[in-house]
Amino acid sequence: MTNSLLNNRGFLYGDALFETVKILDGKILFLEDHYFRLMSSMRILRMEIPMNFTMEFFESEILNEVKKEQLETSARARMTVYRKDGGFYLPDNNAIDYVISVSKIEKPIYEIENTTYEVDIFKDFYVSKQLISTLKSTNKIVQITGSIYAKENALDNCILLNEDKNVVEVLNGNIFMLKDKTLTTPPVSEGCLNGIMRKQIIALAKTIDDLTFTESNISPFDLQKADEIFITNVIKGIQPITKYRKKEFETSLAKSLISKLNVKIRLS
Structure with a gap:
């Protein structure tokens, strides 16, 4: 050392x-x-x-x-x-x-790969519902142990919960859920990372006329009723979740938002 x-x-x-x-x-x-x-x-x-x-x-x-x-x-x-x-x-x-x-980075432009992306909930440890959880600190033991769990169970990612058993985020980014033309993401007050890409996607979602956006609590049960779920982070952009337990999901909104994101980048 x-x-x-x-x-x-x-x-x-x-x-x-x-x-x-x-x-x-x-x-x-x-x-x-x-x-x-x-x-x-x-x-x-x-x-x-x-x-x-x-x-x-x-x-x-x-x-x-x-x-x-x-x-x-x-x-x-x-x-x-x-x-x-x-x-x-x-x-x-x-x-x-x-x-x-x-x-x-091998692929500079944001794009969505048409591959299966399966997730499940990580229950061993929880994210604390407090301000310090929203920071990108080097205290990432929950994410580390969750990543090991995902690998051991042939999962592409895991969903993290807080002590109230509400959905907070995934191992490497924020999470969004689409249900009946309403796009929802957990509020930062639930303990989720105050993500940079989260902010971009919220802004873009608000420009879509027939889409309602809300920051609200999400339960694991809500996810099984969703039409679409996707992950956001600044390196990948958007990663659609295609399977959670026995439920499979669409990816159309994620594809639309990634196109809008690339246009925004080119114009900025």
């Missing part, structure tokens, strides 16, 4: 946040949303935000790493922000540092 890890608060206590962005043609998609979510999260965790940590700084630091790896055409980048070394549960100070990692 390196000495840097021995004292790193992100490693020792999960005292860290991260922001994963998608780069397309040398541009960070949804830059402002990512930056302001990170700033808000840092304030909530009482981290000290340096004066030079502007949106332009955030953008340039990420794009410089992307350029070094020659991945300007299409990449994913993760900035992990952690409180500097010192202290135990109580930190010596609230100053921060950060590290950026970059990797290639």
Whole structure:
């Protein structure tokens, strides 16, 4: 083990946040949303935000790493922000540092693959119904154990519940349910991630004339009555769920929204 890890608060206590962005043609998609979510999260965790940590700084630091790896055409980048070394549960100070990692994305444009995507509910652990659950912190043990459970049971993903047994999200993104032309997603107050792609899809859904949108509680039983269910995150865009237990689902709204999303990106 390196000495840097021995004292790193992100490693020792999960005292860290991260922001994963998608780069397309040398541009960070949804830059402002990512930056302001990170700033808000840092304030909530009482981290000290340096004066030079502007949106332009955030953008340039990420794009410089992307350029070094020659991945300007299409990449994913993760900035992990952690409180500097010192202290135990109580930190010596609230100053921060950060590290950026970059990797290639094979399919730059958002698209939906016509493949079976099966999910079920993960019941071993629950997401807490509180503000801290909505942040992209490095405390992801529920998602890790849920991912292992999914692999052991030949599932593509798992649905996470909160202590009220309401649907919160999936292992790697937010969840939306379509029933009788009403699109529903759990409110952030249920403990779900305040997702960047969630925000984009909500905005696009509100532009569809014959579609009603609502943020409301969803029960596992509601899912079995749905016409369509899909997952959102900034890397994949939209991933339709095609099977939950014995129920199979349509994918038409997901396909329509992904087309609108790609148009929005091209115009921005």
